[in-house]
Amino acid sequence: xxxxxQRATVAWETGTLAPxxxxxTERADSPTPGLVEGTEPGAGGKSAMFVHAQSxxxxxxxxEEEALRGAELDKSEEDCTxxxxxxxxxHNNDFSSDGRAKEEDVSSEAWRSHRKHVFVLSEAGKPIYTxxxxxxxxxxxxxxxxxxxxxxxxxxxxxxxxxxxxCKVVFLTKSPLVLVGVSRTCQSDRELLRELQYIYYQIxxxxxxxxLNHIFQHKxxxxxxxxxxxxxxxxxxxxxxxxxDPGLLLSAVTCLPLASSARDVVSSSLxxxxxxxxxxxxxxxxxxxxxxxxxKDQVLHHMDLHLVFNLVGSSSSFREGEGWTPxxxxxxxxxxxxxxxxxxxxxxxxLCLILVSTDREDFFxxxxxxxxxxxxxxxxxxxxxxxxxxxxxxxxxxxxxIPELRHFLYKSKSSGLYTSPEFPVVYESDEEQERLMGxxxxxxxxxxxxxxxxxxxxxxxxxxxxLAWVTSGFELYLCFSPLATKALAVSAxxxxxxxxxxxxDRLFILSPLTY
Amino acid sequence: xxxxxTSLTDKQTKNGxxxxxxxxxxxxxxxxxxxxxxxxxxxxxxxxxxVLVRFKDGAFLGGNFIATVGIDFRNKVVDVDNLKxxxxxxxxxxxxxxxxxxxxxxxxxxxxxxxxxxxxxxxFDNIRAWLTEIHEYAQKDVVIxxxxxxxxxxxERVVKTEEGEKLAKEYGVPFMETSAKTGVxxxxxxxxxxxxxxxxxxxxxxxxxxxIHDYIESQKQKSGCCSLx
Numbered sequence: 001x002x003x004x005x006q007r008a009t010v011a012w013e014t015g016t017l018a019p020x021x022x023x024x025t026e027r028a029d030s031p032t033p034g035l036v037e038g039t040e041p042g043a044g045g046k047s048a049m050f051v052h053a054q055s056x057x058x059x060x061x062x063x064e065e066e067a068l069r070g071a072e073l074d075k076s077e078e079d080c081t082x083x084x085x086x087x088x089x090x091h092n093n094d095f096s097s098d099g100r101a102k103e104e105d106v107s108s109e110a111w112r113s114h115r116k117h118v119f120v121l122s123e124a125g126k127p128i129y130t131x132x133x134x135x136x137x138x139x140x141x142x143x144x145x146x147x148x149x150x151x152x153x154x155x156x157x158x159x160x161x162x163x164x165x166x167c168k169v170v171f172l173t174k175s176p177l178v179l180v181g182v183s184r185t186c187q188s189d190r191e192l193l194r195e196l197q198y199i200y201y202q203i204x205x206x207x208x209x210x211x212l213n214h215i216f217q218h219k220x221x222x223x224x225x226x227x228x229x230x231x232x233x234x235x236x237x238x239x240x241x242x243x244x245d246p247g248l249l250l251s252a253v254t255c256l257p258l259a260s261s262a263r264d265v266v267s268s269s270l271x272x273x274x275x276x277x278x279x280x281x282x283x284x285x286x287x288x289x290x291x292x293x294x295x296k297d298q299v300l301h302h303m304d305l306h307l308v309f310n311l312v313g314s315s316s317s318f319r320e321g322e323g324w325t326p327x328x329x330x331x332x333x334x335x336x337x338x339x340x341x342x343x344x345x346x347x348x349x350x351l352c353l354i355l356v357s358t359d360r361e362d363f364f365x366x367x368x369x370x371x372x373x374x375x376x377x378x379x380x381x382x383x384x385x386x387x388x389x390x391x392x393x394x395x396x397x398x399x400x401x402i403p404e405l406r407h408f409l410y411k412s413k414s415s416g417l418y419t420s421p422e423f424p425v426v427y428e429s430d431e432e433q434e435r436l437m438g439x440x441x442x443x444x445x446x447x448x449x450x451x452x453x454x455x456x457x458x459x460x461x462x463x464x465x466x467l468a469w470v471t472s473g474f475e476l477y478l479c480f481s482p483l484a485t486k487a488l489a490v491s492a493x494x495x496x497x498x499x500x501x502x503x504x505d506r507l508f509i510l511s512p513l514t515y
Numbered sequence: 516x517x518x519x520x521t522s523l524t525d526k527q528t529k530n531g532x533x534x535x536x537x538x539x540x541x542x543x544x545x546x547x548x549x550x551x552x553x554x555x556x557x558x559x560x561x562x563x564x565x566v567l568v569r570f571k572d573g574a575f576l577g578g579n580f581i582a583t584v585g586i587d588f589r590n591k592v593v594d595v596d597n598l599k600x601x602x603x604x605x606x607x608x609x610x611x612x613x614x615x616x617x618x619x620x621x622x623x624x625x626x627x628x629x630x631x632x633x634x635x636x637x638x639f640d641n642i643r644a645w646l647t648e649i650h651e652y653a654q655k656d657v658v659i660x661x662x663x664x665x666x667x668x669x670x671e672r673v674v675k676t677e678e679g680e681k682l683a684k685e686y687g688v689p690f691m692e693t694s695a696k697t698g699v700x701x702x703x704x705x706x707x708x709x710x711x712x713x714x715x716x717x718x719x720x721x722x723x724x725x726x727i728h729d730y731i732e733s734q735k736q737k738s739g740c741c742s743l744x
Binding site for chain 1: 559564581582583584585586587588589606608609610611612613615616619620
C-alpha cells in the first residue's frame, strides 16, 4: 500500500460538490452526479436485471445482525494474543502430510506469510477447506479455531475478529459451518467478512443449505470434504477473483461492449428459445455478460451470477460437449438445486451459453433450446457483429479523453452493471493490478463504512491520485496520475458521466428481456 | 424382436413400431443411421474423460486433473459394417455429490463403460458398488463393459489383470485393460459397444447373436499394443 503518512485525504460529508437539488427525471445527455437512482447512465429500462441498491449492505447485513444479537464483542489485542500464540504454536506441532499439488509445509515461514488465508471448518472442528496447505495437516489448528469460537459462545457472545501482530483474524459463523479469514492486508473486517460470505455461498451452491444441515444433523463429525471432492479449485479461484475482479467488489457485473442493435437481436433470439422450466438464459463472453434473459418476476442476484461465472470460468470441462450440472443459487433459494446446461457456442469461441432450468431431467430440452438459439442467431448478421465485438472486449481509457485519467470503475446502481476500461500500461503487471484493486477496495470500504459512510473521497499518494464518489444512482472510482489536481478530478466526473451516457447503449444492457 | 427403446428417430419412438427402419438422420454436422446412448462410469480420477477424449479426438489430456462437473455430453459417429452409428456419450463426474444427476440418466443409456484405475485399489473395490447401482437404475438389458484404465502405468499397478478378469467373469461382463495415454484398446472398447448395439437393433429373428466376448478377444489379440482403427 502507499505510504500512510503522505496521503492527504479530503472527504465531504455532504455532497456540496454535486448539484443535488437539480434532480432530473429524464435521461440527460450531461448527467450530473446528483442524478436519482434509475436515471444514471447505464440504468436499465423498466426493470432492473438484478437485485439492486444496497447490494453490498445486503451482503454484509446478515452477518452484522448476527454479530449484534450477541453483545458487541471486539476482542482486543490483550485478550487474544495469548490465544493467537497458542494457535501459532499449534502450527509448529503439525506434521506435514503426503503429496498433493496443494502441498505446502504448514509449519514453514512461507506458509505463514501468505497475504490471506481462508479456512472452512465444521462446527465439530473438522477441516473442510484451506486455501494453502492441506486440510489434514491443519486439523489441530482448525480445532483451536473452533475452540475459540465455542469459548466465546459459551459466554453468550460471538467472536468477530482478533487483531494482533499485523494480522486480522475474522470469524464468520454460518451454522453448520465456520469460516475463518487470516489477513495481512489492510482490508477492513467488513470487507474480509464479505469475502468469507462469498466462500460460504460457494459451498452452499455446490450442496444446498438444506443438504448441509441435513448432513450435520445426522452426523456431527461428518467429513464434508468427501462431498466437496474435486471442487477445491472453485473456491481457490473465487478467492483469486476476490483479489482481482472489480465486479465482486462492486457487487455488479460488466458487459461485453456491443452495439445495442446487435445485442437486442441476440437477446431476442435467446428469448425466443424458451422452454417451460427455463428460468435464466445467460450468454457470457469470458467474464463479460453479453445478455441475460429471465423468467418474468424472477431476478438473478449478482452474487449468484458471480458464482455461475466462477463455475464456468474455472473449469475447462465445459469447453467441449455440453455440460449438465446441478447448481444451487443461494441468493435465490438456498434449499434447492437448479440444473444448468453449459456449453460454448463454438469449440474455440469465448461465447458460453448457460441455460438454467428447474428440472433435473431437462437436459435434452435445454440442448434443444441451445440449438434453436444458435439456428436463429446464425441467420442474422448480428452474430457476426457479436463475433467482431469479441475481438475488442474492452476499451482504452484514452477514448474518454480526460487528461491524467488512468483508470476508473463506474457502477450503475439500478442495473447492477459496471463498466471499466482496460488497465493502462502502468498497471500491466499482476502485482500492480492487485495493488490498484487494493486501493479501490480501501476507497470502497470508506464509502460503505457501517457507521460513517462517506459520499466522496479524494486521496493523493506518490503513485496515483484517487477519487471515489457515491450517489443514490451510481458509484464511481477514478484513478489519476499523481500529477492530477483535485480540481481536475472533480471536473472529470462530469465529463466522464457525459461520456458514459453517450456510450451507455454499447457498454450496458439497457433493455433486459424476460420470457 | 424386442420392444427395446433406442433413439432412432423421434417418429419411430412416437408410433412405437418394433421394426427398426433405418433412416438417414441429419444432425447439425454429421449424418448417421442409428444412435445409441453410452455412459462412462467409475470413481473420480480413474480417467473417464481421458478415455473419451482419446476416443473422440485421438489426443491425451496430460497435465493437471480437471474434474468433470456434473455430466458432459458428446457425440461421435463410428462406422460399423458401412452403417453410421452415432454414439451419444455421457461422461459423468465421479464425485459423490453428482450421483443423483447421473442416476437420472442411467436408464436412458443402452451401454455403460465402467472404469477403474489399475493403480488404485479403492477404485477397483468400488466396482461392485457401481454394479449394484447399475442394476438398480439402469435398463435390464444394458450392455456393460468393465475397463481397467491406466494400463501404461505398469510400475504403479496394484490391481492385477487377472483380478479384473475374475470380477468381470463373475458378473458376466466383457473386460479389457485400456490406456488413454497410449490409446491401447480405447477404440476397441467403443467399437465393440457400437457393434453390439447395432447388432441388437438390426438383428433379424434368425440371425446369430453377436458374441461381444469373442469379438473383443479376437480383436484384443490382433491389436497388441496399439489401437485399432
